[in-house]
Amino acid sequence: MPGQGKRRRQRSELRERAAAAWAAEAERPGHWEVVFETRDESDWSNQLPTRIRRLRAERGVTDERLIRVDVLCGRTVQPTTYRLSLFVPADAVPPSAEAPPHP
Template sequence: MPGQCKRKNRQEAAQRRRDATPGHWEPLFSTQDQAEFRDRVRRLYEEGVATADQLRLDTFCGRLVHPTTYRVSIFVPEARS
């Protein structure tokens, strides 16, 4: 698939940067509405709250009993003393 190698390299580089910085992922919000999820992520980028490598976008696939859930987490580096 075209562009797959570039995307994979970009994701691996972002992961290496996060691994070099100690910290943890903190959930920002969770929703079951995909449109609300996309809107909130777009606003986070526009407001400059976080960059693409600071956000983790999770989609928990739904089944009959549990609906699909979307969650956005932000990487919070540990405070240096």
């Protein structure tokens, strides 16, 4: 088919660029800070949009790659856990250090 090779190359290049971008992010020092965690599915689905809006407003998160949503699948012994995390770079100033102490 005409153009199939071009489409295949474009998709391959797109995958390679995405993989390179994620590899660069993975090498960045920092850690994931758990912002919200629950075992109640209805609580999770009700609060998730609000929590993400709050992260964007209060902490100025504009890059969606800094927000991670985990669903840790449970079994009969351990229930399913829902977790919202935020990536904190190693060079970030802790929130307590941003505000000067009040006299």
